[in-house]
Amino acid sequence: MGLFNLFFSPHRHSAAIAKERLKIVLAHERAGRHAPDFLPKLQKELIDVVCRYVEIREDMIRVNLGKSGETSLLEINIELNGAKPMPTPSRGPLAAVAPPAKSG
Amino acid sequence: MAKVVVITSGKGGVGKTTTAAAFAAGLALRGHKTVVIDFDVGLRNLDLIMGCERRVVFDFINVINGDANLNQALIKDKRNDNLYIFPTSQTRDKDALRREGVDRVLEELKQQFDYIICDSPAGIEHGAITALYFADSAIIVTNPEVSSVRDSDRIIGILASRSRRAERNEPPVELNLLLTRYDPGRVVKGEMLTVEDVKEILSIPLLGVIPESESVLRASNTGTPVAFDNDSLAGRAYLDAVARFLGEQREMRFVKPERRNFLRVLFGRA
Numbered sequence: 551m552g553l554f555n556l557f558f559s560p561h562r563h564s565a566a567i568a569k570e571r572l573k574i575v576l577a578h579e580r581a582g583r584h585a586p587d588f589l590p591k592l593q594k595e596l597i598d599v600v601c602r603y604v605e606i607r608e609d610m611i612r613v614n615l616g617k618s619g620e621t622s623l624l625e626i627n628i629e630l631n632g633a634k635p636m637p638t639p640s641r642g643p644l645a646a647v648a649p650p651a652k653s654g
Numbered sequence: 655m656a657k658v659v660v661i662t663s664g665k666g667g668v669g670k671t672t673t674a675a676a677f678a679a680g681l682a683l684r685g686h687k688t689v690v691i692d693f694d695v696g697l698r699n700l701d702l703i704m705g706c707e708r709r710v711v712f713d714f715i716n717v718i719n720g721d722a723n724l725n726q727a728l729i730k731d732k733r734n735d736n737l738y739i740f741p742t743s744q745t746r747d748k749d750a751l752r753r754e755g756v757d758r759v760l761e762e763l764k765q766q767f768d769y770i771i772c773d774s775p776a777g778i779e780h781g782a783i784t785a786l787y788f789a790d791s792a793i794i795v796t797n798p799e800v801s802s803v804r805d806s807d808r809i810i811g812i813l814a815s816r817s818r819r820a821e822r823n824e825p826p827v828e829l830n831l832l833l834t835r836y837d838p839g840r841v842v843k844g845e846m847l848t849v850e851d852v853k854e855i856l857s858i859p860l861l862g863v864i865p866e867s868e869s870v871l872r873a874s875n876t877g878t879p880v881a882f883d884n885d886s887l888a889g890r891a892y893l894d895a896v897a898r899f900l901g902e903q904r905e906m907r908f909v910k911p912e913r914r915n916f917l918r919v920l921f922g923r924a
Contacts, residue, residue, distance in 0.1 A: 565844050568800050569851045576807050576855065583811050 589613055596626065604633045656764035659771050660789040660827075662813075664805030666776030668797045669834040672870055672880065674773035675703045676889065677793065679879035680896030682737035686768040689728065692742035693785035694775035695751050701741045704731070705877025715743035718755035724762055733882060738767070751784050760788050778812060787818050791828040793861060793899075797835045798847040803855055806831075810858065830861040832895060837866045838911040849909055862895030864888050865908040 593613040600606055610629040615622065661674040671694075678690035691714065692700035701707040706729045712722035731737035740763075743750065763770050774785035786792060792813050796806040813827045814820060820827075833852055840846040853860050869886030873879065881896070883889040887908050894904045 563844050565841070565847050565851070568847055569855070572800055572803055572855055575804060579804075579807070580811070583815075 589615060596628075600628060602636065604630065604635055606630070606633045656767055657769055657790050658760060658764075658788050659769060659791045659793060660774055660786045661771060661793050661795060662774040662782065662786055662809050663776065663795040663802065664778060664782075664809040665797075665802045668795050668802050669864070669870075670776070670795050671699055671703050671773055672874065673793065673795050673832060673834065673864075673892075674700065674771050675879040676881040676892040677896060677899075678737060678769070678771045679731075679734065679881040680893050681769050681771070681899075682731070682734040683881065683893070684896060684900060685736060687736045687738075687766070688769040688771060689738040689740055689763055689767045690771040690773060691740040691763075692773050693751070693781055694773065695742050695781055696744060696746050697775065698742050698744050700773050701729075701739065702877060703874055704729075704739045704879060706731070706739050706741075707877070710741045713741050713743040714759070715745055715750045717759055718750070718752060724759065733878075749780065751781055753784060753787065756784055757788065778808065782809075783812070783816060786813055786827075787816070789813070789817060789827050790819070791830065793830045793832050794856070794858065795832050795834055796852060796856070798833060798837075798841070798849075798852055800847075803847070803852055806856055810856065829858040830899065831856055831858050832861050832864065834864040835866045836863050836909065838909055842911050849906070860906075861898055862891055863906055863909050864891045864895070 593611065596613065597606070597608060597611050600611065606628065610633065612625075612627040614625040614627075616625055659677075661670050661677065663670050671692075674690050678688045681688040690700065690704070692698055693714075694700075695715065698710075698713075701710050709729050712727035714727070716722040717724055717727050727740060729739040729741065731739060760770060772785045772789065775781040786809075792809075794806045794809060796802050810829060813829065817827050819825065831853065833849055836849070837846055841848050849860065849863055865887050867880075867886060867888035869883055870880055870888050873883055873886070873889075880886055880889045881892040891908050894907060897904050
């Protein structure tokens with residue numbers, strides 16, 4: 551029993567599993583740690599603006615803050631493949647300031 | 655120049671207060687005038703671990719609020735003349751730990767002491783952030799266990815971004831890893847993360863490894879910092895860690911299992 555356990559115990563490598571899991575979760579959490587707080591709001595506002603002109607879904611826009619050597623990079627990717635232009639440019643919040651329709 | 659050292663971990667129950675008590679005792683034994691402060695407002699426990707719970711009259715919050723002066727609140731240890739305990743309050747007002755007040759008290763302590771050891775509460779709320787904010791040096795207490803390692807990583811990130819040194823663009827808080835409740839027997843069996851695993855994952859310098867030891871519970875039962883117990887492996891490991899903290903080179907002890915009877919290994923692992 552003792553010898554068998556020593557070589558074939560299913561728990562034998564649980565520490566190795568722990569190490570792998572930790573490495574993965576911490577890599578993810580460390581990457582998110584340095585993202586400034588305004589990124590989600592920036593992404594939402596960008597979507598709003600772009601939506602006035604072309605029809606895009608939320609997942610077609612990606613905002614990332616990265617580093618290239620010494621330079622910080624704000625990277626904005628908007629996928630336009632398959633996006634249709636909006637039928638009327640005056641939709642959305644801008645409609646409020648559009649000139650009123652002529653009366654009479 | 656006095657040094658402010660925070661004992662922190664993120665996760666609870668990993669041995670912060672045990673470490674704060676042992677570390678302060680170890681520094682005092684080495685001749686440094688040391689005070690250990692309890693930052694866990696509302697859940698005072700350092701007094702029990704230090705064995706001075708019946709001598710608490712005034713506390714940290716009293717001094718911050720100006721209801722008592724520092725020397726009325728400081729408790730002198732009966733075993734070592736260099737060691738003082740600064741208990742916290744049992745108030746439930748968690749905002750009582752105002753940053754300006756803490757700053758003022760720490761500045762006053764710096765006039766009298768070589769080392770100011772801050773015992774942080776668990777978590778990343780107000781008390782824990784206040785405990786680490788003024789630190790020059792941090793000891794990250796970690797168990798070889800996934801949740802503890804993850805929380806330690808989080809605290810390391812907070813020290814790097816939210817401490818006063820970070821805010822003022824001063825040299826960063828000096829980081830030290832202390833691995834506690836280490837069981838070399840289970841490590842050999844592959845059931846526990848190794849010292850090297852944790853070092854590699856957290857990538858901060860290792861100050862020491864404290865073996866899982868019955869003497870730690872015995873020490874807390876009797877209100878004696880474990881570093882005062884010469885027979886305790888954990889106590890000796892703490893004294894080694896203190897020596898390394900003071901710049902000495904010491905070989906890591908207690909990281910390999912004690913030799914065991916071959917027949918016991920063969921016929922089951924009691």
